[in-house]
Amino acid sequence: MSSKTLIGFIMIGVLAGLIFGLYLIDVKNTNQLVFVEGPSLSIVTEKFDFKKGEQIKIRLINSGTIPLHFSDSSYGLRITGLSGVLMYSPEKLEDSAPNAYLLNPKEEVEFVWDQIKNDGDLILEGLYKIHFKGFDPDSNKIEKSSTITIWK
Numbered sequence: 001m002s003s004k005t006l007i008g009f010i011m012i013g014v015l016a017g018l019i020f021g022l023y024l025i026d027v028k029n030t031n032q033l034v035f036v037e038g039p040s041l042s043i044v045t046e047k048f049d050f051k052k053g054e055q056i057k058i059r060l061i062n063s064g065t066i067p068l069h070f071s072d073s074s075y076g077l078r079i080t081g082l083s084g085v086l087m088y089s090p091e092k093l094e095d096s097a098p099n100a101y102l103l104n105p106k107e108e109v110e111f112v113w114d115q116i117k118n119d120g121d122l123i124l125e126g127l128y129k130i131h132f133k134g135f136d137p138d139s140n141k142i143e144k145s146s147t148i149t150i151w152k
Helices: 003-027
Strands: 041-045 049-051 056-062 068-070 078-081 086-088 101-103 108-113 126-135 141-151
Touching: 041 126, 041 141
Parallel strands: 049 141
Antiparallel strands: 041 056, 056 108, 068 101, 068 126, 078 086, 078 126, 126 141
16 A cells, blocks of 8 residues: 555544544533523533433533423423434323423422333433423523533
């Protein structure tokens, strides 16, 4: 193999590593909690990488200055694969009272997920997205998602 070919392969490897690193920075956003003016949600987990079968504590925080309301006790929690396929959503307790599930500024709710899908099976290793959905006082949808990794 000539030295020019070897240098070419090394350059391609370095470039591929740079592109993959930039992709991971976007997927694994480490700024979990940022307080802002107006409506905002933040999702905080203890870490981003979890062992298979480990309990995952998920905190939903109203990181804005406006109270947010939710339609049920799950606060719109959904855990999906990166493709959007639903893996888990908690059992919902409906409440007919308006604003029954209200999250005031700087208040939080904690959920614990044991990595079991809705069908009762354990999830596989991979990347998963945690989604929450609520509404501001004008009924505008406020959504937030965060990515975690499950390792063997």
